[in-house]
Amino acid sequence: MSIAPRHERTTTAPTLEVPAAELTVEQQRELYRLLAAVRHLDVSAIAWQRQGIIPGYAPGRGQEAAQVGSAFALERGSDFVFPTYREVGVARAWGVDMVAYMSTHKATWHGGLYDPAASRFAPIQAVVGGSVLHAVGWAHGQTLDGRKADGTLNAAISYFGDGASSQGDVHEAMNFAAIFKAPVIFFVQNNGWAISVPTERQVAGGSVSARALGYGMATVQVDGNDVEAVYAATKAARAYAAAGHGPVLIEAMTYRRGPHSTSDDPGRYRSLEDERTDGGQDPVDRYAEALRTAGVADDEFFAQALAEAQAEENAIREGVAAMDPRPGTEMFDFVFQEPTGALRAQANHWREESEHV
Amino acid sequence: MSESVIEKQAGAAYPAPAVEELSMQKTINRALADALRADPKVLVLGEDVGQLGGVFRVTADLQAEFGADRVFDTPLAESGILGMSVGLAMAGYHPIPEVQFDGFAYPAVNQIIAQIGRLNYRSRGKLPMPITLRVPSFGGLRAPEMHTESLEALFAHVPGLKVVSPANPHQAYHLMRLAATMPDPVMFLEPKPRYWQKEAVDLAEPGMLDGARIAREGKHVTLVAYGAMVARCLQVAELAAEDGIQVEVVDLRWIKPLDIATLAGSVAKTKRAIVVHEAPLTAGMGGEIAAQLTQACFDLLKAPVERVTGFDVPYPSGDLEDEYVPNVDRILFGIQRVLEYRRG
Numbered sequence: 001m002s003i004a005p006r007h008e009r010t011t012t013a014p015t016l017e018v019p020a021a022e023l024t025v026e027q028q029r030e031l032y033r034l035l036a037a038v039r040h041l042d043v044s045a046i047a048w049q050r051q052g053i054i055p056g057y058a059p060g061r062g063q064e065a066a067q068v069g070s071a072f073a074l075e076r077g078s079d080f081v082f083p084t085y086r087e088v089g090v091a092r093a094w095g096v097d098m099v100a101y102m103s104t105h106k107a108t109w110h111g112g113l114y115d116p117a118a119s120r121f122a123p124i125q126a127v128v129g130g131s132v133l134h135a136v137g138w139a140h141g142q143t144l145d146g147r148k149a150d151g152t153l154n155a156a157i158s159y160f161g162d163g164a165s166s167q168g169d170v171h172e173a174m175n176f177a178a179i180f181k182a183p184v185i186f187f188v189q190n191n192g193w194a195i196s197v198p199t200e201r202q203v204a205g206g207s208v209s210a211r212a213l214g215y216g217m218a219t220v221q222v223d224g225n226d227v228e229a230v231y232a233a234t235k236a237a238r239a240y241a242a243a244g245h246g247p248v249l250i251e252a253m254t255y256r257r258g259p260h261s262t263s264d265d266p267g268r269y270r271s272l273e274d275e276r277t278d279g280g281q282d283p284v285d286r287y288a289e290a291l292r293t294a295g296v297a298d299d300e301f302f303a304q305a306l307a308e309a310q311a312e313e314n315a316i317r318e319g320v321a322a323m324d325p326r327p328g329t330e331m332f333d334f335v336f337q338e339p340t341g342a343l344r345a346q347a348n349h350w351r352e353e354s355e356h357v
Numbered sequence: 358m359s360e361s362v363i364e365k366q367a368g369a370a371y372p373a374p375a376v377e378e379l380s381m382q383k384t385i386n387r388a389l390a391d392a393l394r395a396d397p398k399v400l401v402l403g404e405d406v407g408q409l410g411g412v413f414r415v416t417a418d419l420q421a422e423f424g425a426d427r428v429f430d431t432p433l434a435e436s437g438i439l440g441m442s443v444g445l446a447m448a449g450y451h452p453i454p455e456v457q458f459d460g461f462a463y464p465a466v467n468q469i470i471a472q473i474g475r476l477n478y479r480s481r482g483k484l485p486m487p488i489t490l491r492v493p494s495f496g497g498l499r500a501p502e503m504h505t506e507s508l509e510a511l512f513a514h515v516p517g518l519k520v521v522s523p524a525n526p527h528q529a530y531h532l533m534r535l536a537a538t539m540p541d542p543v544m545f546l547e548p549k550p551r552y553w554q555k556e557a558v559d560l561a562e563p564g565m566l567d568g569a570r571i572a573r574e575g576k577h578v579t580l581v582a583y584g585a586m587v588a589r590c591l592q593v594a595e596l597a598a599e600d601g602i603q604v605e606v607v608d609l610r611w612i613k614p615l616d617i618a619t620l621a622g623s624v625a626k627t628k629r630a631i632v633v634h635e636a637p638l639t640a641g642m643g644g645e646i647a648a649q650l651t652q653a654c655f656d657l658l659k660a661p662v663e664r665v666t667g668f669d670v671p672y673p674s675g676d677l678e679d680e681y682v683p684n685v686d687r688i689l690f691g692i693q694r695v696l697e698y699r700r701g
Contacts, residue, residue, distance in 0.1 A: 080447075111479035122447070123479040130472050133437060137444020137452075144400075144426055144450070156444070169467070172437035179432055334478045335517055337485050337540035340614035 016218040016240055016248055021232035027072075028296050031227055033305045034068045035284045038089040040309035041098065041316060045088075045105065049262040053321050054105045058086045062225075062257030065283035066189050068093045069230030070157070070252070073238060078154040081121045082135040084128045086189075087159050096121045098312075099319035106320055129167030132158045132186065136177045136247075139184035143244075152242040157185040157234075163194025165208045174247070178215040181246035185237045186212065188249065189224060191256035192278065196269040212249035224252030225283035228290075255279040328354060375561040382552040384526040385415050385491075387560070388533035389453065393423045396451060399537055401428040403438055403455030403491075412457060413493060413552055435461050439468035439490070443476065446486050453537060455491045459546075460503025462492060473542045474517035486517075489536040489543045494522065495585045495635055496682055497550030499675025506672055507636035509583070510645075512544045513613040520612040522546040524572070524587035526556050528610060531563035546612075548585035568616030571623065575605035578629040578692055581620060581646055583609040586633045586683065593688045602692065612642060620646065621653040629695040631663040635682050638666045660698035665691040 023031070038060070045057045060067065067089025074081070074094070081087075081094055091101045100114035104124045111123030125131040135158035142154040164170060165188060177184050188208045192199050205211055209219040218240060222233040230252055237248035257279050259266050266275070291297040332339065332347035339347075379387075392399045401416055401423075407430040410417030420428040431438050435456055442452035456462045462469065469490070476484050496505040512520045519541055523529035529547070536543040564570075572587055573594050580590040587608045594604035607623050609616070624630045630650055632643035643664035650662050665683045673681050 109481070110475075113481070115483050116480045117483040123476070123484070127467055127471050130440065130467055133440025133468065134444040134447060134472070136437075137441035137446075138448045139444070140441065141445050141448025141450055145448070168464075169436050169440060172432070172434040173440065175432055175434070176437045176441055330481075334480075334482045336519075337477060337482065340519070342614050342617075 013213045013216050014218045014245070016220050016233075016236055018220055018222075018233050018236040021228040021235070023228065023231070025296050028228075028291060028294075029301065031068060031072060031231070032287055032291055032297060032301075033308065034072070034089075034093050035064050035227060035287055036302075036305040037309040037312050038064045038068060038092050039284050040306070041092065041313050042088055044313045044317065045102070046258070046262060048317060048320070053317065054102065055107050056262050057105045058261045059258040060086050060088045062255045062279060062283065063189055063191055064089045065227035065287065066224035066230050066252040066254045067159075069227040070159075070187050070234040070250070073231045073234035074155075074157060075238070075242075077120075078148075079120065079238070080135075080138050080154070080156050082131045082138070082156060082158040083122060083124060084131065084160055084164065085124050085126055086161075087124075090159060091121060094121055095119070098316045099323065102316060102320045103323060106323055108323055109326055128160055128164035129169035129173075132160055132164070132170050132173040133176070134158075135184050135186075136173045136180070136182050139177070139182035139241075139247075140180050142183055143180070147244070153183040153244055155183045155185060155238050155241045157187055157238075159187050159189065161194065162188065162190040162192070162199045162203050162208060163197070165211070166194070166202055171211075174212055174215045174217065174249070177247035178217050181244065183241040183244065184247045185234065185241055186247060186249040187234070188251045189254055190251050191224075191254050193256050193260070195260040195264065196266075207251055209249055209251040217247050217249055218245070219249045219251065221251045221253060224254030225280060225286060227283065227287050254283070257282075376557055376559045378555045379526050379530075379558045380553050380555045381523070381526040381529045381547070382413055382415055384530035384558055384560075385533055385547060386417055386419070388530045388537070389416060389419055390422065392453070392534060392537035393419065393427060396537070398449060399427070399451045399453060400445060401453045401455070402431055402442070404433050404457050405430060406455050411455060413549065415491070415493075415547070415552075416455070435465035436468050439465045439473060439488075442488050442490075443468065443472050443486065446488055447476075447484050451487045451489070451537060453489045453491060455493075457493070458500070458504040459492050459494045459506035459508055462506075462508060463503075469512070469518070469544075470515050474515045477541070478517060485540045486542045487540050489533070489539070489545050491545045491547060493549040493552075494546040495548050495550060496672060496678050497585060499678060502672075502674070505678070507634065507667065509544075509546060509612045509634075510636055510641045513615075513642065513645075518542050518544055519614065520544045520546065521610060522548060522584035522612060523610065524548070524582075524584060524608045525551070526554070527558040528570075528608070530558055530560060531566055532610065534563070535566050546584060550585050551588060554588070567611075568614075569610055569619040570608045571605065571619070572608040573604070573606040575603035576627055577603045578631065578695055579605045579607055579620070579623040579627045580631050580633055580688070580692075581607050581609060582633045583612055583642075586635060589683065589685065590633055590688065593685055593692070596685065597689065597692060602696070604692065615645070615649065617646075617649045617653055620650060624650055624654045625657055628657055628659040630658070631665055631688070631691045631695060633665045633683050633688055633691075635667045635672075637669045638664060639669050641666055660695040663691045663695050
């Protein structure tokens with residue numbers, strides 16, 4: 001039995017042309033400096049946790065190329081970044097104040113102490129599918145605002161992982177984005193693991209990008225450990241979305257080389273041997289090698305990049321260590337724009353009972 | 358009509374009458390149109406809100422007037438509607454999303470509670486959430502399951518949300534106009550059994566919109582209600598008056614923030630209070646109101662604060678609805694209990 005279609009129901013997902021990255025030597029060197037800074041900060045943050053400077057951290061080791069390469073391709077002042085909780089490399093490459101960023105790991109303030117409106121980097125988010133829809137809404141707002149003088153739209157980028165793609169909100173976000181042709185880039189870091197569950201037990205259909213095809217969305221799978229490839233894909237995706245063609249999904253295939261968080265024990269679900277083989281070549285080393293081979297950077301450059309990364313990490317660590325808890329009044333100050341009388345009364349009550357000692 | 362309205366209309370060749378007989382469904386529609394007109398950043402979105410005008414026609418004709426950019430249908434996905442509204446609010450808009458029926462808020466609970474309720478806090482006030490979430494609420498229509506729920510205590514419990522429920526068309530118009538200008542998220546619970554009741558509405562003069570309102574004066578007992586139950590309590594007050602019992606009815610309006618001062622003022626006069634709501638008894642608004650009234654008026658109360666509510670069961674099917682929702686008799690029994698209460 002066959003059913004005659006009333007309309008042409010098949011959709012063909014558009015193809016995203018990704019030309020090779022055109023980067024100047026200075027941009028290549030900057031990309032490496034960012035990778036080095038992020039790597040050094042990230043590895044150090046685990047040490048800070050062991051030293052008791054911060055109570056917890058979600059390491060990003062292995063995902064630096066995916067994060068730095070994509071953020072480097074976005075337009076500052078136009079675009080808006082919607083992260084989850086493992087976007088340290090995106091935050092650094094996007095210029096977020098890293099002491100303020102780390103404050104969320106210091107347990108100083110949920111979401112970070114930076115200004116998300118000014119930095120255009122949304123607060124850090126734990127319900128990982130939740131913010132994907134926010135990116136779609138923000139992007140649709142850009143469509144409603146209308147095109148800029150240069151005929152383009154601002155674009156949103158939503159970072160999430162293969163694990164997050166199991167949440168229903170990610171489906172709703174992709175469907176909404178495709179329906180509304182929202183200028184949004186879904187940037188999936190497929191790092192192989194959702195805490196202890198590997199991608200093959202997490203993502204049906206083989207890949208997240210395969211799902212996006214079903215929404216008629218342009219997709220691209222990219223080697224997430226190749227910073228220039230990620231840059232090129234994101235640049236192309238951004239141009240496509242900003243031109244008003246609709247959403248794009250980039251699936252950056254990478255590997256979470258460390259634990260999910262400083263509380264995690266990867267030894268319970270994978271071996272060190274697995275980590276070595278499955279992870280492939282380290283993305284930071286790999287770019288160093290590429291730049292060295294191309295004659296773009298030498299020992300002096302790498303030594304300089306490392307020294308800068310160390311100095312930066314020192315400054316951030318000192319900033320984080322020196323950070324005091326926020327004044328208790330702030331607990332009440334930011335619940336509403338217009339606080340209720342009951343909340344003011346609770347704040348006064350708290351003040352009386354906490355300040356009499 | 359107040360002086361100021363007359364002044365405003367002086368000089369107009371054919372002044373429109375400020376007071377009209379209108380249904381709540383019509384006044385919310387007017388409020389949405391006026392909000393869309395007043396602020397280009399206001400948007401109306403949801404399932405079927407466009408050409409159809411919503412299943413209750415509350416958004417009728419809005420798309421025709423304001424265009425499909427400002428009044429638009431979304432896919433059938435409540436989390437999507439509200440998550441999209443979050444992003445639109447971040448982009449500087451004031452979305453007025455509709456959840457088609459109260460029970461359909463459940464699929465969107467993460468977006469309502471963990472996102473809309475927290476983003477102002479999480480961003481230290483830099484990303485306000487001016488979202489007016491319209492939820493056709495409460496029972497009385499013998500509707501299918503999930504089309505009849507009473508969620509106010511759930512929402513009121515969530516930090517970062519404000520919750521309001523109008524009891525009549527006049528309140529509905531002005532509370533919607535107010536909510537559409539507020540910088541914080543407002544859960545706007547529309548009592549759907551009251552959608553078609555016509556009453557006098559003064560579109561020009563809102564009156565006080567803060568806190569609770571005394572809907573009827575009385576001196577023997579205070580009935581506290583909101584949404585659809587206000588009309589029922591007014592009916593009870595009429596019947597009780599035949600027996601010489603003067604019932605004061607307080608329309609809570611704002612479930613959060615709760616206007617305990619007005620309630621306490623009423624109880625100071627009547628010395629007795631009963632909270633009436635459709636939602637289940639346990640951990641409902643009645644418990645909160647009883648606790649606060651006890652704290653504020655302990656020495657004045659001549660009886661414990663009573664609650665006449667739904668039961669701790671899922672909102673039942675239409676055939677059992679009349680047994681579940683507080684009816685006139687159950688409220689009268691409540692009045693009898695507080696009037697006859699004697700200290701042990």
